[in-house]
Amino acid sequence: MAQQARFQAPTGTRDMYPLALARRRYIEKAWRTISIRHGFDEVDGPTFEHLDLYTVKSGDGIVSELFSFTRAGGEKDYALRPEFTPSLARLYTAQAGQLPKPTKWFWQNTCFRAERPQRGRLREFLQWNCDILGAENRSLADAEIIAVVVDLLEHLGLKPSDLQVRLNDRAAAVEVLTACGVTGDPIAALGMLDKRAKMKPEAFAELCTQSGLRIGEFDQKMATVAAAAGRVLTGMGTAEDATTLATMPGIAGLAEQLKAMGIGQWCAVDASIVRGLAYYTGTVFEVIVDGERAVAGGGRYDNLIELFGGPATPAIGFGMGDVVLSLVLQDKKLMPSDADLVRQMGLSPDVYVISNGTPEADAALSGTVATLRRTGLHTRRSYKATKNIGKLLKDAADAGSRFAVILESGVEATVKNMATGEQSKVPLAELSAALKP
Amino acid sequence: MAQQARFQAPTGTRDMYPLALARRRYIEKAWRTISIRHGFDEVDGPTFEHLDLYTVKSGDGIVSELFSFTRAGGEKDYALRPEFTPSLARLYTAQAGQLPKPTKWFWQNTCFRAERPQRGRLREFLQWNCDILGAENRSLADAEIIAVVVDLLEHLGLKPSDLQVRLNDRAAAVEVLTACGVTGDPIAALGMLDKRAKMKPEAFAELCTQSGLRIGEFDQKMATVAAAAGRVLTGMGTAEDATTLATMPGIAGLAEQLKAMGIGQWCAVDASIVRGLAYYTGTVFEVIVDGERAVAGGGRYDNLIELFGGPATPAIGFGMGDVVLSLVLQDKKLMPSDADLVRQMGLSPDVYVISNGTPEADAALSGTVATLRRTGLHTRRSYKATKNIGKLLKDAADAGSRFAVILESGVEATVKNMATGEQSKVPLAELSAALKP
Numbered sequence: 062m063a064q065q066a067r068f069q070a071p072t073g074t075r076d077m078y079p080l081a082l083a084r085r086r087y088i089e090k091a092w093r094t095i096s097i098r099h100g101f102d103e104v105d106g107p108t109f110e111h112l113d114l115y116t117v118k119s120g121d122g123i124v125s126e127l128f129s130f131t132r133a134g135g136e137k138d139y140a141l142r143p144e145f146t147p148s149l150a151r152l153y154t155a156q157a158g159q160l161p162k163p164t165k166w167f168w169q170n171t172c173f174r175a176e177r178p179q180r181g182r183l184r185e186f187l188q189w190n191c192d193i194l195g196a197e198n199r200s201l202a203d204a205e206i207i208a209v210v211v212d213l214l215e216h217l218g219l220k221p222s223d224l225q226v227r228l229n230d231r232a233a234a235v236e237v238l239t240a241c242g243v244t245g246d247p248i249a250a251l252g253m254l255d256k257r258a259k260m261k262p263e264a265f266a267e268l269c270t271q272s273g274l275r276i277g278e279f280d281q282k283m284a285t286v287a288a289a290a291g292r293v294l295t296g297m298g299t300a301e302d303a304t305t306l307a308t309m310p311g312i313a314g315l316a317e318q319l320k321a322m323g324i325g326q327w328c329a330v331d332a333s334i335v336r337g338l339a340y341y342t343g344t345v346f347e348v349i350v351d352g353e354r355a356v357a358g359g360g361r362y363d364n365l366i367e368l369f370g371g372p373a374t375p376a377i378g379f380g381m382g383d384v385v386l387s388l389v390l391q392d393k394k395l396m397p398s399d400a401d402l403v404r405q406m407g408l409s410p411d412v413y414v415i416s417n418g419t420p421e422a423d424a425a426l427s428g429t430v431a432t433l434r435r436t437g438l439h440t441r442r443s444y445k446a447t448k449n450i451g452k453l454l455k456d457a458a459d460a461g462s463r464f465a466v467i468l469e470s471g472v473e474a475t476v477k478n479m480a481t482g483e484q485s486k487v488p489l490a491e492l493s494a495a496l497k498p
Numbered sequence: 499m500a501q502q503a504r505f506q507a508p509t510g511t512r513d514m515y516p517l518a519l520a521r522r523r524y525i526e527k528a529w530r531t532i533s534i535r536h537g538f539d540e541v542d543g544p545t546f547e548h549l550d551l552y553t554v555k556s557g558d559g560i561v562s563e564l565f566s567f568t569r570a571g572g573e574k575d576y577a578l579r580p581e582f583t584p585s586l587a588r589l590y591t592a593q594a595g596q597l598p599k600p601t602k603w604f605w606q607n608t609c610f611r612a613e614r615p616q617r618g619r620l621r622e623f624l625q626w627n628c629d630i631l632g633a634e635n636r637s638l639a640d641a642e643i644i645a646v647v648v649d650l651l652e653h654l655g656l657k658p659s660d661l662q663v664r665l666n667d668r669a670a671a672v673e674v675l676t677a678c679g680v681t682g683d684p685i686a687a688l689g690m691l692d693k694r695a696k697m698k699p700e701a702f703a704e705l706c707t708q709s710g711l712r713i714g715e716f717d718q719k720m721a722t723v724a725a726a727a728g729r730v731l732t733g734m735g736t737a738e739d740a741t742t743l744a745t746m747p748g749i750a751g752l753a754e755q756l757k758a759m760g761i762g763q764w765c766a767v768d769a770s771i772v773r774g775l776a777y778y779t780g781t782v783f784e785v786i787v788d789g790e791r792a793v794a795g796g797g798r799y800d801n802l803i804e805l806f807g808g809p810a811t812p813a814i815g816f817g818m819g820d821v822v823l824s825l826v827l828q829d830k831k832l833m834p835s836d837a838d839l840v841r842q843m844g845l846s847p848d849v850y851v852i853s854n855g856t857p858e859a860d861a862a863l864s865g866t867v868a869t870l871r872r873t874g875l876h877t878r879r880s881y882k883a884t885k886n887i888g889k890l891l892k893d894a895a896d897a898g899s900r901f902a903v904i905l906e907s908g909v910e911a912t913v914k915n916m917a918t919g920e921q922s923k924v925p926l927a928e929l930s931a932a933l934k935p
Contacts, residue, residue, distance in 0.1 A: 069588075083540075108511075108610070410537070
């Protein structure tokens with residue numbers, strides 16, 4: 062391999078210097094804060110798994126999208142984690158008897174997909190999941206899952222005008238499909254709806270004819286449902302709307318819960334949301350920013366835990382990646398400025414220590430810095446040979462330090478408050494007390 | 499593969515349930531806190547790299563210890579990261595012109611080694627690195643690196659009686675080896691010393707004879723050096739000690755700096771510490787707990803950045819893994835109890851909301867919980883059908899919540915301080931203000 066390629070990160074992965082990493086940590090911190098606030102406990106699993114943990118759920122088709130490998134000596138086939146749900150299913154299944162009902166878990170870590178990198182997609186990225194398993198009240202669990210996504214986006218500064226939670230109920234959609242003439246496998250018809258936006262209208266009409274679907278009637282029914290649910294979500298529901306939704310308990314119950322939680326105005330029923338994955342069984346949703354970019358998606362998967370050998374367990378969850386979310390925050394100027402980021406992430410120094418250049422002060426520098434650090438203060442120092450105190454104070458200011466300490470002898474220092482410019486003399490023995498926030 | 503194997507984590511990896519993960523997060527938080535306090539900035543790189551990023555430094559011999567793979571379609575050979583240093587060298591090299599001197603970076607993330615799992619060794623583990631690159635004052639940089647390890651261990655509750663930083667200077671050791679008769683490659687002689695503890699005395703004596711090393715003389719000289727350095731480290735150095743160390747500026751300068759930083763009592767010169775890796779050029783050290791378990795190790799690698807195509811750059815760093823450290827903390831009863839851990843990690847609820855079972859209170863539950871969460875309070879609720887308030891209050895206590903809120907109508911609630919037992923009535927509209935910490 063050429064020397065140059067050797068010294069580059071693999072395609073679709075990222076080298077992260079401090080400021081770029083602080084931006085990632087900002088997102089991770091928001092994910093964690095909101096997850097905990099909503100009562101989720103964190104879990105984690107291996108970065109790589111036995112390959113067939115993934116094929117059991119998604120079939121062999123997924124293999125081409127995986128980074129899979131056999132270790133030298135060839136014990137077994139492994140794959141880098143493309144998503145966390147199969148690992149989560151194993152964790153839940155192994156302890157199902159002892160876990161609370163519901164179990165609310167969050168997870169945030171790296172995932173890997175061997176697809177061609179493009180804007181919004183990388184080969185290594187971060188993903189955040191929240192899942193509620195074993196909740197008997199499905200509407201409540203569904204709404205709690207949507208609430209945590211909405212709260213995260215609101216926490217990061219996004220507004221209802223920026224985004225919409227588009228939701229649907231696959232069970233309800235199947236009923237309407239059947240009522241509108243679908244005679245074959247209704248799941249196949251859902252798949253057809255999933256591909257609709259990417260098809261030519263004539264081709265889609267042709268598919269409808271083949272499956273027996275009277276698409277005009279279907280669209281009209283779903284539009285009526287969406288309008289009724291929209292009024293319920295915003296607290297304007299009528300008796301007529303209740304009648305319209307009576308045969309769709311999934312949508313009706315969820316809309317009521319979302320309204321009760323005060324987040325109905327962020328949500329809308331959208332018949333085009335069916336989600337590709339075969340394992341979704343009920344509520345499905347996508348969070349769409351500016352009408353086009355999906356920053357999160359999820360749904361109910363009531364059969365998956367059984368598929369992994371566990372007890373029948375109602376479950377719902379979502380995933381959000383860091384790549385699209387970062388692009389959205391940048392585009393909307395919601396990522397803090399570098400200086401704010403450093404402050405908010407607790408990365409600004411408490412104190413920056415410099416010597417006035419006398420031998421006594423030079424000799425006291427290392428010890429003073431070490432003592433301040435040991436008392437818990439984020440302490441930086443100058444490593445420069447210069448004795449120009451003005452220049453060194455500028456370094457302290459550039460580092461964003463709260464205080465500068467100028468050592469003048471082995472016994473005393475000048476402490477400068479960098480925000481106010483105020484200065485005072487402090488004996489070295491009292492320094493850390495004087496600098497505590 | 500058998501169903502059972504499919505549903506287990508791969509050998510040497512870990513499924514982490516909430517409490518186990520909280521213990522890992524406790525260690526990660528300590529690493530981060532101490533790194534930042536000592537003025538290190540965080541960087542990160544890809545989880546997998548081009549395979550030859552690792553072979554350039556360690557030779558092809560390392561390949562058998564790696565999880566390496568070729569993606570289906572076979573673009574290139576990749577390997578899961580066994581350590582971060584090669585990635586760090588790339589990051590530094592790519593930006594060397596713009597980076598400050600010194601550059602102080604820390605990193606903490608997962609590493610992977612395809613070795614047989616055993617106590618203290620897993621195939622996937624966490625590693626913490628701190629590195630100082632481009633520091634002209636080598637003794638100062640070496641001492642700062644040792645200080646950050648010592649501060650971490652002290653922060654976690656370990657004492658000088660629990661552990662020792664055993665250090666050596668490979669350059670000084672090479673000089674003494676040469677003075678004691680070694681005529682061939684002194685690096686090979688260092689390798690011999692590295693293996694000494696694992697060899698039979700007769701076999702080692704045979705090797706000494708072959709290489710020309712007068713081992714008795716070598717041991718005596720190094721013992722004299724260690725004793726002199728020991729006195730310098732603890733502030734008892736004499737003029738004679740200065741003379742003994744005069745030809746060993748690495749050891750003398752480092753001992754002075756460690757003394758100045760007030761951590762000399764944690765350190766000792768130990769001629770048996772030479773570290774296996776060929777790329778170390780000066781100071782090397784290991785942090786040994788109870789005289790046997792290495793929790794961290796590191797050294798100076800002044801030629802590595804050049805090997806990766808960067809400018810000549812003095813550099814020193816260390817690595818610490820989570821597995822041995824966790825064992826040490828458990829053995830010494832320094833890992834907080836589960837309840838303390840949950841509190842310290844900010845995982846205890848602020849408030850636990852229950853309904854008194856009236857329809858008005860039931861109806862207010864979801865909305866109240868959602869509102870409290872949105873104001874930033876970690877809010878949990880009961881999902882149970884029971885209306886036994888005593889049982890529900892016990893759930894609130896078991897969750898470690900600061901407050902319980904008992905909804906009694908749509909307009910008012912009883913707030914119970916779980917620590918004092920104190921109760922008061924609060925209108926729902928004023929709840930979040932009443933509960934703020």
